[in-house]
Amino acid sequence: HPKSLLRAIQEDGDHLSKMTNKHIYSADQFDRESLLQLFRLAAKYEANPDRFSTSLQGQILISAFYEPSTRTRLSFESAWHRLGGDIMSITDRSTTGIAKGESLADVGEMFNNYGDCVVLRDTNANSVREMMGALRIPIINAGNGTDEHPTQALADLYTIFKWKPELITNPGAEKINICIVGLPSKMRTVRSLLKLVVSFADCFGRVTIVNDKSRDEMFADDQLQQMLEAGLEVQTSDNLDEVLPDSDVVYINAIAWEGNSFNQYGKQFHIDSQSPLKKDAIVLHPLARGAELCTSLDNTPHNWYFAQARGAVFLRQALLTCLVRRVERVLDIV
Numbered sequence: 345h346p347k348s349l350l351r352a353i354q355e356d357g358d359h360l361s362k363m364t365n366k367h368i369y370s371a372d373q374f375d376r377e378s379l380l381q382l383f384r385l386a387a388k389y390e391a392n393p394d395r396f397s398t399s400l401q402g403q404i405l406i407s408a409f410y411e412p413s414t415r416t417r418l419s420f421e422s423a424w425h426r427l428g429g430d431i432m433s434i435t436d437r438s439t440t441g442i443a444k445g446e447s448l449a450d451v452g453e454m455f456n457n458y459g460d461c462v463v464l465r466d467t468n469a470n471s472v473r474e475m476m477g478a479l480r481i482p483i484i485n486a487g488n489g490t491d492e493h494p495t496q497a498l499a500d501l502y503t504i505f506k507w508k509p510e511l512i513t514n515p516g517a518e519k520i521n522i523c524i525v526g527l528p529s530k531m532r533t534v535r536s537l538l539k540l541v542v543s544f545a546d547c548f549g550r551v552t553i554v555n556d557k558s559r560d561e562m563f564a565d566d567q568l569q570q571m572l573e574a575g576l577e578v579q580t581s582d583n584l585d586e587v588l589p590d591s592d593v594v595y596i597n598a599i600a601w602e603g604n605s606f607n608q609y610g611k612q613f614h615i616d617s618q619s620p621l622k623k624d625a626i627v628l629h630p631l632a633r634g635a636e637l638c639t640s641l642d643n644t645p646h647n648w649y650f651a652q653a654r655g656a657v658f659l660r661q662a663l664l665t666c667l668v669r670r671v672e673r674v675l676d677i678v
């Protein structure tokens with residue numbers, strides 16, 4: 345329950361105030377204390393969903409999604425509506441000046457006049473940074489090609505800490521093993537999540553990446569090096585059923601958005617209600633799901649993926665509040 349997370353984290357609004365008017369492009373930007381404070385505020389929203397309906401009154405969100413989305417767009421828009429703000433939504437870049445060759449910098453310059461915050465999903469990994477240079481209002485990366493999806497990772501870690509707040513109150517006492525069925529080099533959700541996990545290396549006993557690729561193909565940049573330097577024990581495996589019995593959190597995904605379409609990686613890995621999961625293991629999935637996550641798990645206690653998607657609304661409320669409004673006004677309410 346979100347209230348157990350409220351009890352686990354001491355409030356320190358200074359860390360949230362520092363986010364005002366910042367651009368959010370990578371999970372790298374969040375340090376441990378900022379993450380905890382963000383999760384605390386999200387838990388506050390989740391525990392009191394009706395108490396904050398005017399925080400963003402008079403503010404306008406520009407919701408620009410140039411790639412398909414169910415959860416990210418609608419949960420950002422739901423979060424903004426729940427805070428009392430208004431929204432302008434663009435779901436097709438060809439309806440804007442981009443179709444006439446207008447640069448993203450020029451579009452960004454115009455956005456400054458029309459709104460108070462931009463949420464952008466774009467296939468091109470560079471778009472968010474191209475626009476950032478021209479923006480005087482904050483922009484949030486809602487998924488840029490195969491690069492990153494930082495707010496999905498925030499929602500993932502928020503879910504894990506709601507499930508086990510002891511990880512925060514008693515760090516190091518009971519480490520959890522996380523199994524990630526996915527490909528960090530191609531999947532933006534996995535890449536961003538692993539960046540956040542690095543900040544909580546004392547909570548995670550072992551990180552096992554399940555895939556059929558070689559270690560070199562699994563990781564992009566120096567991600568593996570950063571994880572090892574943080575003290576994480578990192579393993580790789582191509583045998584999911586061997587890893588599951590020792591995993592407390594199982595994160596599974598098969599889709600990577602590449603170019604103008606998606607590819608599926610590791611389709612042969614699959615979990616269902618007969619899989620050898622630990623009795624109290626939780627399963628997370630950024631969704632949309634494919635055959636890798638069987639619906640037979642939906643009505644079992646392992647299903648935390650629907651809670652993960654629901655929690656993303658409150659997490660995004662918390663982030664939007666910090667970026668757009670002086671967060672003290674919200675912290676004062678409860």
Ligand code: CP
Nearest residue numbers: 413414415416630631
């Ligand atoms: N998790 C996620 O990014 O889902 P959508 O593609 O539906 O936004």
